[in-house]
Amino acid sequence: MTTAANDQLQKRLKLLQDRFVERAQGDVETLGHFARQIEQQQLSRTDLVECYQLLHRMAGSAGTFGLPELGSAARSIENQLKPVVEAKARKISGHEGSVALPADVAMQIHELTALVQKGVSQSKAKPVDAKSQQPDDTYEGSHGMQVQVMALAHDTGYLSGLMADLQGYGFATEVVSFSEPQAAIDELKQRSGATILLCRDFDLSDVLGFRTAHLEKNEHRRFPVVGIGRQNTFESLYRVAEQGATAYFSEPLDLPAVAERIESLALERGARPQGRVLIVDDDKELGERYCLVLNNAGMKTRLVSDPTKMMSALSAFEPDIVLMDVQLRAHSGVTLARMIRYEPRWLGLPIVYLSSEDNPETQLDALAKGADEFLVKPVTDEYLVRSVRIRCYRARQLSDLMNRDSLTGLLKHSLIKQEVERELSRCRRTGHLSCVVMLDLDHFKRVNDTWGHGQGDVVIRTLAHLLRNRLRESDTIGRYGGEEFLVVLPHCDPTEAAELIDDIGKRFSELLFTSGDDSFQVTMSAGIAAINDFPLASEAIEAADQALYARKQAGRNGVTLYERQDVNQDD
Amino acid sequence: MPYKENDLNKVLYVEDDADIRAIAELALQDVGGFSIALCSSGAEAIEVAPDFQPDLILLDVMMPEMDGPQTLQELRKIEATQDTPVIFMTARIQRTEIDEYLSLGALGVIPKPFDPMTLADEIRRIHQAHA
Numbered sequence: 001m002t003t004a005a006n007d008q009l010q011k012r013l014k015l016l017q018d019r020f021v022e023r024a025q026g027d028v029e030t031l032g033h034f035a036r037q038i039e040q041q042q043l044s045r046t047d048l049v050e051c052y053q054l055l056h057r058m059a060g061s062a063g064t065f066g067l068p069e070l071g072s073a074a075r076s077i078e079n080q081l082k083p084v085v086e087a088k089a090r091k092i093s094g095h096e097g098s099v100a101l102p103a104d105v106a107m108q109i110h111e112l113t114a115l116v117q118k119g120v121s122q123s124k125a126k127p128v129d130a131k132s133q134q135p136d137d138t139y140e141g142s143h144g145m146q147v148q149v150m151a152l153a154h155d156t157g158y159l160s161g162l163m164a165d166l167q168g169y170g171f172a173t174e175v176v177s178f179s180e181p182q183a184a185i186d187e188l189k190q191r192s193g194a195t196i197l198l199c200r201d202f203d204l205s206d207v208l209g210f211r212t213a214h215l216e217k218n219e220h221r222r223f224p225v226v227g228i229g230r231q232n233t234f235e236s237l238y239r240v241a242e243q244g245a246t247a248y249f250s251e252p253l254d255l256p257a258v259a260e261r262i263e264s265l266a267l268e269r270g271a272r273p274q275g276r277v278l279i280v281d282d283d284k285e286l287g288e289r290y291c292l293v294l295n296n297a298g299m300k301t302r303l304v305s306d307p308t309k310m311m312s313a314l315s316a317f318e319p320d321i322v323l324m325d326v327q328l329r330a331h332s333g334v335t336l337a338r339m340i341r342y343e344p345r346w347l348g349l350p351i352v353y354l355s356s357e358d359n360p361e362t363q364l365d366a367l368a369k370g371a372d373e374f375l376v377k378p379v380t381d382e383y384l385v386r387s388v389r390i391r392c393y394r395a396r397q398l399s400d401l402m403n404r405d406s407l408t409g410l411l412k413h414s415l416i417k418q419e420v421e422r423e424l425s426r427c428r429r430t431g432h433l434s435c436v437v438m439l440d441l442d443h444f445k446r447v448n449d450t451w452g453h454g455q456g457d458v459v460i461r462t463l464a465h466l467l468r469n470r471l472r473e474s475d476t477i478g479r480y481g482g483e484e485f486l487v488v489l490p491h492c493d494p495t496e497a498a499e500l501i502d503d504i505g506k507r508f509s510e511l512l513f514t515s516g517d518d519s520f521q522v523t524m525s526a527g528i529a530a531i532n533d534f535p536l537a538s539e540a541i542e543a544a545d546q547a548l549y550a551r552k553q554a555g556r557n558g559v560t561l562y563e564r565q566d567v568n569q570d571d
Numbered sequence: 572m573p574y575k576e577n578d579l580n581k582v583l584y585v586e587d588d589a590d591i592r593a594i595a596e597l598a599l600q601d602v603g604g605f606s607i608a609l610c611s612s613g614a615e616a617i618e619v620a621p622d623f624q625p626d627l628i629l630l631d632v633m634m635p636e637m638d639g640p641q642t643l644q645e646l647r648k649i650e651a652t653q654d655t656p657v658i659f660m661t662a663r664i665q666r667t668e669i670d671e672y673l674s675l676g677a678l679g680v681i682p683k684p685f686d687p688m689t690l691a692d693e694i695r696r697i698h699q700a701h702a
Contacts, residue, residue, distance in 0.1 A: 020590050056663075059662050059684075060683035061683065061684055063684025063685075064591065071684050075662075312615075
């Protein structure tokens with residue numbers, strides 16, 4: 001195993017261990033509740049069994065997750081309970097008396113808490129390790145969502161300036177000269193997400209040649225080439241399109257538009273999981289062949305050759321789409337599709353028929369009964385892969401559409417509020433500090449009135465991009481209202497949060513928006529509250545909102561932390 | 572890897588605890604280099620096994636509804652898995668119980684908790700011993 005692969009593995013192990021510790025904390029809490037019942041001699045038989053099973057599970061798993069002491073302590077208690085559980089099981093069922101256990105057992109159960117706590121402090125005691133193992137989760141360096149842009153040129157002078165401007169939008173940028181391309185190639189090959197290659201129009205063919213020479217063909221999608229040129233004539237556009245540039249911008253550059261295009265290219269072309277496909281076909285060999293072809297193209301598949309198992313396979317596998325043979329031996333695919341629609345949760349699931357039926361009338365009939373599209377057999381492997389991939393992509397787009405705000409791609413109002421609630425309960429469980437931030441553009445009405453709503457939208461989208469680029473993958477961002485954003489920052493104390501948001505605010509205020517020959521700048525204000533300080537998520541949001549209001553009163557363009565007295569004084 | 576190339580490639584792992592499944596995925600796939608299928612219940616295993624055609628099945632003993640030994644019995648009724656080697660994973664390591672599992676036709680018993688870094692080696696060792 002290579003060092004990089006091993007690091008990656010260690011990182012994932014660590015993550016799983018942290019998750020286990022989090023769960024174990026909840027488990028010992030439940031066990032503590034049982035222990036108190038034991039002390040009061042009120043443990044019911046059902047609770048005894050549950051307590052026993054919980055201990056058994058802990059005994060069998062804690063060691064795997066690096067907490068062997070917790071595991072053996074749980075095993076020891078489990079062994080003490082075992083004879084009681086088995087004796088009770090032999091008695092007549094329905095006997096609902098309480099179970100008598102020695103108080104010593106309760107004490108041992110209480111002691112488990114300390115052992116779990118040890119696991120918590122273990123993972124916190126090694127900050128250096130934790131950091132190197134979780135680079136995605138720190139504010140320094142690049143975050144999970146930061147978009148990579150690489151400029152390639154023979155003469156890097158012009159692009160260096162442009163890249164510096166783009167950095168202002170939060171992109172990770174790099175300028176590479178064709179005289180020394182090797183470092184760039186090595187780095188590109190290691191990247192898993194998308195990297196946008198930026199170049200001047202006259203270097204375009206060299207850049208495309210560079211991509212062909214050094215990156216696998218099936219990887220080209222992740223490295224779209226964006227050209228920058230002087231001319232905006234039909235001929236010049238046609239020429240760059242013919243060469244294969246994915247996008248083209250002519251001078252004078254509309255920077256927000258360039259940034260937005262780069263952002264959307266990166267999102268669309270990142271190496272995200274490519275889709276889950278459930279195949280229903282009673283011709284096993286054919287079905288397996290489809291699986292193989294789709295697997296090789298990076299998709300996950302599950303074959304159902306017995307339609308009676310279809311419904312359980314659906315809920316176990318949770319596919320993005322279903323590929324259904326239209327005529328199975330004993331069953332009709334059309335009827336099966338209708339059956340799938342009986343379950344409310346699969347109402348939106350795309351079902352694609354594989355059929356040798358090319359009569360449009362019959363196809364229409366099937367579509368009316370619940371399927372979405374047809375693939376007419378025989379299909380070539382390449383056609384199968386491409387059409388399934390497109391449909392998976394669309395299916396995901398659709399679910400994004402339902403959950404995300406269309407202008408910014410951020411979570412919708414209701415979902416981001418839910419996220420605050422979830423973070424609050426996580427905080428309660430593990431005791432970590434988290435913050436909620438309410439952000440608002442300053443004088444946004446003035447922007448709309450002066451420059452038009454189109455420009456207003458550009459400003460909103462630009463702030464959304466900047467937030468996505470500057471925050472960690474574990475942070476969640478939502479569009480709360482017109483020009484209001486709500487951000488959840490897990491594992492982040494208020495001071496840290498204030499510094500971070502202040503930095504984003506500064507960067508944002510430096511961005512220049514252009515409209516015709518004019519240009520303008522916009523600032524933002526933010527209010528921050530510690531989620532932990534509130535019993536309800538809605539109160540934390542309200543507090544952040546009050547802090548935001550205080551900031552607006554104090555002259556906008558900055559960040560205010562929620563403090564009860566301050567707000568009262570402002571009132 | 573210090574093992575001889577043999578016909579052990581596809582491993583099916585049946586375990587009701589999602590956290591353990593996640594770490595087993597690392598242990599078997601990333602550390603061990605197996606190609607794997609993960610199932611959360613005996614019923615799912617019975618469904619998945621004929622398609623996946625595993626070379627070896629790992630069964631957690633204590634699972635709700637259908638437990639490990641029951642799952643083994645059902646798997647033996649299916650043509651695709653009637654001879655597939657099975658290893659039990661259990662947190663209870665009493666001699667009598669181990670003997671019971673072996674008498675059901677299991678290749679071996681691996682005690683839980685397992686070490687994710689050595690689980691694959693352990694499986695290969697048991698498998699080799701019976702090859």
